[in-house]
Amino acid sequence: MNGFWWSLVELSSGFLASDEREAVLGDILESGDSGPRAFFGVLGLVVRRQAVAWMNWRPWAVLMAVILPLGFLLSIVSHETSDGSAIYIWMYANNWDWALTKNPGFWRFLGETSISIFFTYLTLGCWSWVAGFVLGSLSRGMERVNGWLLCLILMLGELGAPRYFEYVIEYEHRAFGLARLFDGNRVVFDVAFYRVLFPLIVQVVLVALPALWGMRRARSGLKAGRFVHLAIAITVIVTLLEMVTHEPSFWLFVGPRITGLYPQPAFWNPILHVRRLLEPIQYWPILFLMAHALRKRKLKPVVV
């Protein structure tokens, strides 16, 4: 069997439970089957196992309650983040002039911009990690499939985001009386890099990779006391609340289209006030990962 077919066999066998996977790969090596035969054999087994798994309500609940809403929400926030930061990056990268550095305001604004972009990216990365952590905790044997499904939803969300933003403009026009059309900053988005490639980079680096990392971390389990588990559960819930209230319009995407009702700012203001107070908690994955790394180092056996 050549390397290409073996890669396909390895990839498809990843959807099987780890013990079954090892047994299947061992059997293939011993049998000396041809590449296509081995691949389609494994694929058939994967399809049968998945068909059985999806007869249960649990994967459907995870799909409907976690993967779909969080996947779409993250891709929308990712698009917003990339568009927002693209403007500032363009202003520096595409308009750089050493003469400007002599201006006292230049360094101040550069500092402010860098900090602002850093925290926006950090927030998106933490949210994605938490979404992956939640998904990994709920997946139970379906991690690989759910990981792929999340990536698929993120990709669909990336394509659907412009349609969503059209809706938001309409919503904000009705609720807040804002202008319907804003064609500003075209100078930035006429550059294909900022319009096409940059949102993809942001989504891969700040959403897909942290989410898959979070899933992996959840899968490897956590050996800790009841208090730590409770603290993690609370911070996860707070972070999820931060995420779902970040884009109020997102949850009304279907509602107003059916009912014609557009909630007024008074409805959202108290919610937005509370979420502002809880904002620092959303960075807990950093503390969690640092604590985990320190603990791991501490437990490492000393070789004399």
Place this chain on the structure above:
Amino acid sequence: MNLHGIRFLTLSALLATGLSMGADQGTVRANRQPAGQRKAASEFALEDGSGRQISLKDYRGKVVLLDFWATWCHGCKLEIPWFADFSRKYRDKGVVVVGVSLDSDGWKVVTPFIKTAEIPYGIVLGNDDVAKAYGIENMPDTFLIDREGRIAAAYNGVVDRQSVDNNLQALLSEK
């Protein structure tokens, strides 16, 4: 990820970058209106931080860069060093930069900002009437006004620095 995977991803990224660079639509720049088609800029009389009244008509005979901004508008703030640079470069040739702040908290927030940012050009406090007259709905918004007091170019959103520079030079060379 193995070496093949990394190579594949790197090649894909390079290809996508190349394709996206090649697919540029060409940067949109605010076109300078031909002199005969320009409309008169709305007159205003607004106060600066010292209480001195500044009117647009005071600058007749000069080229005016009129910038609508606010302290909460990040893109507006990033443009300020560009405009400061234009002000220094073209002040003696007849360019005046005027920043119209549309902060609803007024001088309370604008004065400390001007001090820390060391803005070298004039800042006045705008109002709804001026914003409406210039059709300001989102910021930043920038206008280039010729020596006759007519709008020669309007930029909605962040400006293309080179385009503004070129247009300023062209307006200065108009008789």
